[in-house]
Amino acid sequence: MIRTEIQIRFNDMDPMRRVNNASYSAYLELARLDFCNRYLSVSTLEDIPFVLARVEMDLVSSVLPGDSIYVNTWVSQIGNSSWEFSYEIKNQKTEVLYVKAKTIQVYFDYREKKKLPIPNKFRISLEKEMV
Template sequence: MKFEIEIWFGDLDAYGHVNNAVFARFLETARVKFFREKFGDIEPTFVLRHLEIDFISPMFLGETAVVEMGVGEIGNTSWEFVYTIREKKTGREVLRARTIQVWLDLKENRKVPIPDSVKKVLEAEKVSP
């Protein structure tokens, strides 16, 4: 999956570049877009277990982030999303990231196997390492 996000003044920190926490929000947006595109109005019952970001170069006001996302490793109860963000005009790599999500039984507050219907979609979106 791939989409664009324009950088706005409110995304910047005191140094004039995109704040690191804003990039975490961009990744969250990618996860939400993924589930909406693949499942419509499904109520996903998963939580973020791990977030890892490697910052490569800064972004600035007026630039456009191109967020690319795919599925990495898939386990029984958890899976990995992998991300790359580049600047649109130059193609400059801005960051690489990965997250691990865990499927939950919300009533019992414990991890459970990923539903087969969800796992099938995740497997179809798997990217090469």
């Protein structure tokens, strides 16, 4: 499981003084980037071997100013050409759950503009984070 610390920014807030729901997607993106930094060696954006195909999010509780949060990320399912990340956004001090989410990624060659089966080397990286 990968833990990604999140810094809440002023522009993440909405007029009701809580983190805006759109900001949670950005936090999940940071968590996916954390996965890439651990397992991929990319020199250009075209080297990132996947495209985001689906996002599913349950907002359980509001993140408020002053909350310290993190994202737990793990692989919950692996298919032939796609896999699922699961996430929890939680409070660092109280472990209160704010968000449960899932995303589906498709192994994709941006140069060829087509999906491909997940190569064995990449599958091994996914399996290391499978829960």
